[in-house]
Amino acid sequence: MVTLKGVTRTVRLPDDQELHILRGVDLAVFSGDHTAVIGRSGCGKSTLLNLLGLLDLPTSGELCFQGTPVQKLGGNARAKLRGSSVGFVFQQFNLLPGRSALDNVITPLLYAGGATFWRRREIAMDMLDRVGLAARAQTHPNMLSGGEQQRVAIARALVRRPRLILADEPTGALDVDTGQAVMALLDTVATESGAALITITHDVNVAALARACYRLESGVLTPAETPAKATAVMPA
Incomplete structure (x- = not known):
């Protein structure tokens, strides 16, 4: 699905010094x-999330998405690939406040073509139903709980059936029980669709739900033992 080989990311500071953010990152993530x-x-x-989500390019090294070297794609091609193949779940939800839950989930489908565009309402309602919020479709975000808002964000991320799902601190704004329920839901839906799920987190309880774990420290990515598997509680 996505591979990084020797990827670095360096930015130049105002005083002309270089800040080395990522240092020779290697990573391979497959479907499922x-x-x-x-x-x-x-x-x-x-x-790292921005690189995986095709929002940025490495300074050096190779980043491939579904076998295509991303550095060889122009900005428009990367944007098209990102829109069709990558779903983002953010810590702060980033829902449109003046729109209903259904309208928020429909938003990514406005950029789809053909039958998907014309069936966008039906497709979005089906995804809301899958996350248990069909009855709240016309409710605005300010009337939803934190867990419900996160489920709307998950539905929005998954509505175009992305091949890669990136979850950035997805439980940081939630209590423990709601956070575990959200992660279980995200994992289940991703597994059913065969998508690759990458969770970026500082929470070992969230990391414990993954099947592979890496530690990023001072820009260096190394394999890590999945933490606290024995104590990770999956909701019923």
């Missing part, structure tokens, strides 16, 4: 994988 990347704030997680 659930991979967690754990690390403290400032370790480069957001930069």
Whole structure:
């Protein structure tokens, strides 16, 4: 699905010094994988997420998405690939406040073509039903609980059937029980659709739900033992 080989990301600071954010990152994620990347704030997680989500390009190294070297694609081609193949789930939900839950889920389908565009309402309602929110379709975000808002965000991320799902601190704004329920839902829906799921987190309880785990520290990515598997509680 996505591979990184020797990927670095360096930015030049105003004083002309170079800041090395990622240092020789190697990673391979396949369809159906659930991979967690754990690390403290400032370790480069957001930069890695931007690369995986085709929002940015490496300074050096190779980034391939479904076998295609991303550096060889122009900006429009990357945007088209990102829109059709990558789904983002953010910590802060990023829902449109003046729109209903259904309208929020429909939004990505406005850029689809053919039958998908004309069936966008039906497709979005089906996805809301899958996350248990069909009855709340016309409700605006400010009238939804934190867990319900996150489920709307998940439905929006999955509505175009992306091949890669990127979850950025997806439970950071939720209580423990709601967070575990959200992660179980995200994992289940991703598994059913055969998508690869990458969770970027500092929470070992979230990482424990993944099947492969990596630690990012000072821009260096290394394999890590999946933490606390024995104590991870999956909701009924």
